[in-house]
Amino acid sequence: MSTDFYREGEPVADTKAPAGPISERWEQRRFSGRLVNPANRRKLRVIVVGTGLAGASAAATLGELGYRVANYCFQDSSRRAHSIAAQGGINAAKNYRNDGDSVHRLFYDTVKGGDFRSRESNVHRLAEVSTEIIDQCVAQGVPFAREYGGLLDNRSFGGAQVSRTFYARGQTGQQLLLGAYQALQRQVAAGTVDLHTRHEMLELVIVEGKARGIVVRDLVTGEISTELADAVVLATGGYGNVYFLSTNAMGCNVTAGWRAHRKGAYFANPCYTQIHPTCIPQSGEHQSKLTLMSESLRNDGRVWVPKQKGDDRHPADIPEDERDYYLERRYPAFGNLVPRDIASRAAKVVCDEGHGVGPGGLGVYLDFAAAIDRLGKKAVEAKYGNLFDMYERITGENPYERPMRIYPAVHYTMGGLWVDYDLSSNIPGLFVAGEANFSDHGANRLGASALMQGLSDGYFVLPNTISDYLADGPFDALDESHEDVVAARQAVDDRINFFLNNDGDRTVDSFHRELGKIMWEYCGMERTDEGLRKAIGLIRGLKDEFYRRVKVTGKNEQLNQELEKAGRVADFLELGELMCIDALHRTESCGGHFRAESQTEDGEAKRDDEHFSYVAAWEFGEDAPVLHKEALEFEYVKPTQRSYK
Amino acid sequence: MKLSLRIWRQSDAQAEGKMVSYEIDEVSEDASFLEMLDVLNERLIGEGEDPVAFDHDCREGICGACSLVIDGQPHGPQAATTTCQLHMRKFKDGDSIDIEPWRAGAFPVIKDLVVDRSAFDRIIQAGGYISAPTGTAPDAHAVPIPKQDADAAFSAAACIGCGACVAACPNGSGMLFMGAKVTHLGLMPQGQPERATRVLGMVAAHDEAGFGGCTNTGECAAACPKEIGLDVIGKLNRDFRKAAIRAA
Numbered sequence: 055m056s057t058d059f060y061r062e063g064e065p066v067a068d069t070k071a072p073a074g075p076i077s078e079r080w081e082q083r084r085f086s087g088r089l090v091n092p093a094n095r096r097k098l099r100v101i102v103v104g105t106g107l108a109g110a111s112a113a114a115t116l117g118e119l120g121y122r123v124a125n126y127c128f129q130d131s132s133r134r135a136h137s138i139a140a141q142g143g144i145n146a147a148k149n150y151r152n153d154g155d156s157v158h159r160l161f162y163d164t165v166k167g168g169d170f171r172s173r174e175s176n177v178h179r180l181a182e183v184s185t186e187i188i189d190q191c192v193a194q195g196v197p198f199a200r201e202y203g204g205l206l207d208n209r210s211f212g213g214a215q216v217s218r219t220f221y222a223r224g225q226t227g228q229q230l231l232l233g234a235y236q237a238l239q240r241q242v243a244a245g246t247v248d249l250h251t252r253h254e255m256l257e258l259v260i261v262e263g264k265a266r267g268i269v270v271r272d273l274v275t276g277e278i279s280t281e282l283a284d285a286v287v288l289a290t291g292g293y294g295n296v297y298f299l300s301t302n303a304m305g306c307n308v309t310a311g312w313r314a315h316r317k318g319a320y321f322a323n324p325c326y327t328q329i330h331p332t333c334i335p336q337s338g339e340h341q342s343k344l345t346l347m348s349e350s351l352r353n354d355g356r357v358w359v360p361k362q363k364g365d366d367r368h369p370a371d372i373p374e375d376e377r378d379y380y381l382e383r384r385y386p387a388f389g390n391l392v393p394r395d396i397a398s399r400a401a402k403v404v405c406d407e408g409h410g411v412g413p414g415g416l417g418v419y420l421d422f423a424a425a426i427d428r429l430g431k432k433a434v435e436a437k438y439g440n441l442f443d444m445y446e447r448i449t450g451e452n453p454y455e456r457p458m459r460i461y462p463a464v465h466y467t468m469g470g471l472w473v474d475y476d477l478s479s480n481i482p483g484l485f486v487a488g489e490a491n492f493s494d495h496g497a498n499r500l501g502a503s504a505l506m507q508g509l510s511d512g513y514f515v516l517p518n519t520i521s522d523y524l525a526d527g528p529f530d531a532l533d534e535s536h537e538d539v540v541a542a543r544q545a546v547d548d549r550i551n552f553f554l555n556n557d558g559d560r561t562v563d564s565f566h567r568e569l570g571k572i573m574w575e576y577c578g579m580e581r582t583d584e585g586l587r588k589a590i591g592l593i594r595g596l597k598d599e600f601y602r603r604v605k606v607t608g609k610n611e612q613l614n615q616e617l618e619k620a621g622r623v624a625d626f627l628e629l630g631e632l633m634c635i636d637a638l639h640r641t642e643s644c645g646g647h648f649r650a651e652s653q654t655e656d657g658e659a660k661r662d663d664e665h666f667s668y669v670a671a672w673e674f675g676e677d678a679p680v681l682h683k684e685a686l687e688f689e690y691v692k693p694t695q696r697s698y699k
Numbered sequence: 700m701k702l703s704l705r706i707w708r709q710s711d712a713q714a715e716g717k718m719v720s721y722e723i724d725e726v727s728e729d730a731s732f733l734e735m736l737d738v739l740n741e742r743l744i745g746e747g748e749d750p751v752a753f754d755h756d757c758r759e760g761i762c763g764a765c766s767l768v769i770d771g772q773p774h775g776p777q778a779a780t781t782t783c784q785l786h787m788r789k790f791k792d793g794d795s796i797d798i799e800p801w802r803a804g805a806f807p808v809i810k811d812l813v814v815d816r817s818a819f820d821r822i823i824q825a826g827g828y829i830s831a832p833t834g835t836a837p838d839a840h841a842v843p844i845p846k847q848d849a850d851a852a853f854s855a856a857a858c859i860g861c862g863a864c865v866a867a868c869p870n871g872s873g874m875l876f877m878g879a880k881v882t883h884l885g886l887m888p889q890g891q892p893e894r895a896t897r898v899l900g901m902v903a904a905h906d907e908a909g910f911g912g913c914t915n916t917g918e919c920a921a922a923c924p925k926e927i928g929l930d931v932i933g934k935l936n937r938d939f940r941k942a943a944i945r946a947a
Binding site for chain 1: 731788823829846
């Protein structure tokens with residue numbers, strides 16, 4: 055592997071996870087971490103950026119504990135963070151179904167599902183905390199689905215053989231987020247949290263090596279201001295929008311994380327992206343985003359394509375023996391419920407072979423005819439009605455009568471800022487929670503685990519671990535005239551002025567679309583050495599062109615959505631290059647990262663544990679990024695070739 | 700298809716706004732309404748004009764950010780559909796379409812089609828929650844909840860806080876929004892201890908924010924993209940009367 059693209063630095067290690075039996079580590083850490091006495095908490099200020107599941111739950115909980123919290127989001131209300139769009143459910147090892155589930159099984163499934171590229175200690179803690187999350191959410195009044203006896207209902211989800219997923223129809227993320235939102239608003243009313251909506255973080259302030267604040271822009275007035283504090287928590291979500299088309303909301307961006315990365319925070323495993331198998335296919339060039347159809351649909355829907363290539367008959371006219379139920383054929387044990395990375399790649403394989411359906415042959419059928427026969431239309435409607443309606447609104451087709459067409463789309467990013475067991479980045483005082491960090495899902499996330507991780511980090515992990523850092527505070531008083539604060543603010547002003555004064559002729563979106571196409575083509579479901587090298591060259595060229603030709607209308611002192619997008623796309627361009635470098639350097643396949651050069655005889659991802667059993671933590675470098683490896687050790691789950699056959 | 704658009708343009712909260720006409724061609728019927736506006740904005744930027752500002756985010760009908768009055772109807776002509784989920788196949792070649800922001804005293808315009816809905820957050824702050832600090836919860840199965848109550852609570856909780864109800868109401872009332880939350884929490888056993896203080900606090904915040912009262916017109920429920928029913932306002936009124944009498 056050429057090292058033109060990067061340099062290798064010293065290894066990095068998680069120094070916070072205690073040794074000893076894995077089931078006692080979290081208890082150990084809570085005991086060994088220092089505490090802050092309630093009277094002193096009032097003297098400590100914590101900034102939380104983001105109000106999704108991780109951010110809102112962290113801000114609310116820190117407020118309840120008595121810290122002074124400043125919470126920021128770019129949306130017009132904290133309730134609109136993108137966690138709201140999660141559909142399917144949230145996992146918890148409650149074993150309410152008596153079907154053999156346990157904390158250890160959820161831990162095992164998650165480590166295996168992540169293709170042995172996550173930390174055992176973190177994942178075990180996640181599995182332990184999962185049960186408390188459900189209790190917490192029920193206490194807040196989250197209206198989970200219930201059975202006639204009044205107890206909570208569960209369903210099974212991709213990659214698991216037990217029913218451990220709690221859900222609220224197809225709107226679980228919404229209901230969990232509203233629970234956290236309400237807890238947050240309660241703290242706003244109590245005066246412990248200052249909430250700033252329509253504000254975007256544009257820079258991190260570091261003073262004497264510690265994260266001490268952020269620079270934000272008021273998106274309505276354009277005013278640039280600084281917020282100083284004793285610690286900063288980034289809960290700013292994932293970076294799937296680097297692909298332009300993804301299931302993420304339009305505003306999702308990497309800017310907060312990328313600004314921190316440029317100031318020294320390591321970015322871990324950026325190439326681990328999750329391509330979700332069940333999304334509505336693209337319909338045309340105007341497309342601005344892709345819509346997910348919940349994975350829960352795979353519980354009752356059967357995935358198939360015509361056996362005959364280019365068969366354009368109405369699906370109902372294609373007889374059973376001319377259909378290829380390829381997931382059931384290739385993976386008899388898990389069938390349609392194989393994990394997301396496997397289902398997505400299998401769809402790509404059949405479409406690449408010419409069996410795809412719909413425009414451009416980029417689609418496979420997800421068929422409910424058998425479920426409707428078995429359960430009746432009414433039962434199917436009760437379970438999936440809102441999803442069916444959504445499908446019909448978008449495509450104009452009725453899924454009760456004609457199978458849905460689905461195709462994989464970028465959905466979630468497992469990579470993110472590097473954190474240790476305490477969720478602390480390598481910059482003291484900078485903590486990262488939820489999708490924005492890299493910690494728990496390895497190279498592939500299992501369904502219904504994102505909500506679990508966001509709330510685990512926000513409600514239970516961070517509020518317990520951050521005290522160990524804050525125990526040294528309050529830190530030296532800072533004021534806005536400190537040279538590092540002034541410099542951070544100046545950098546923001548300069549960037550804004552550059553965009554507004556650039557004599558360009560191309561829109562921000564046109565660059566974003568072009569970047570997205572490069573990323574999807576070369577750093578999407580299948581990656582190759584040749585393709586990634588090509589992508590790096592293309593992205594560098596595009597970045598140059600962006601700075602020469604980008605056109606941003608309007609001024610700073612107003613609501614200026616083009617200016618907002620310009621800053622975000624500038625950061626996506628740099629991130630996209632790092633993703634490709636990470637994907638290029640990792641010559642193995644694992645989870646969502648599939649290198650065509652590294653596959654088994656039957657086309658499954660082939661890991662190379664000897665050389666790649668590590669987290670790739672990248673340090674920003676002006677010339678080339680520096681790779682720090684964190685070795686992964688498996689004491690409890692022995693890495694094997696993942697099999698769902 | 701070809702369309703004539705008339706769009707509300709207003710440069711900031713203080714400026715006087717007006718309807719401005721735009722012609723747009725080659726709109727795909729598979730495009731969403733917001734994607735049609737994206738295409739218009741790309742053109743405006745190319746021409747050096749300020750693009751039309753509008754709120755939007757998830758574009759899958761759940762975040763509640765999008766908020767356009769289309770031909771006089773909040774979220775447009777399709778029932779139970781947010782603007783972002785409305786697709787151009789619902790329109791015909793040659794149509795003229797009027798696009799305005801939410802119109803309500805409690806939702807001042809910020810720019811073009813973007814309004815300030817922070818009053819909704821203030822209503823929630825005044826009691827739209829169950830006090831359950833992290834870590835205090837009993838086991839989730841400690842209190843069974845009858846399925847019909849849980850289902851009804853969910854239906855009320857499906858509110859996305861978009862504000863279409865307020866925009867549709869001749870009085871600019873936020874009572875459907877408020878009623879949905881009072882109903883959701885009031886149906887749960889966990890919600891009982893704060894039931895009276897919740898409704899009193901929320902109603903006070905609602906009135907203070909400048910929302911009007913309900914006169915049973917029913918436009919709110921008709922406009923609601925999540926089909927929240929008018930019955931939640933009945934429940935809100937009943938809870939309010941009970942709580943107010945007891946507090947008196």
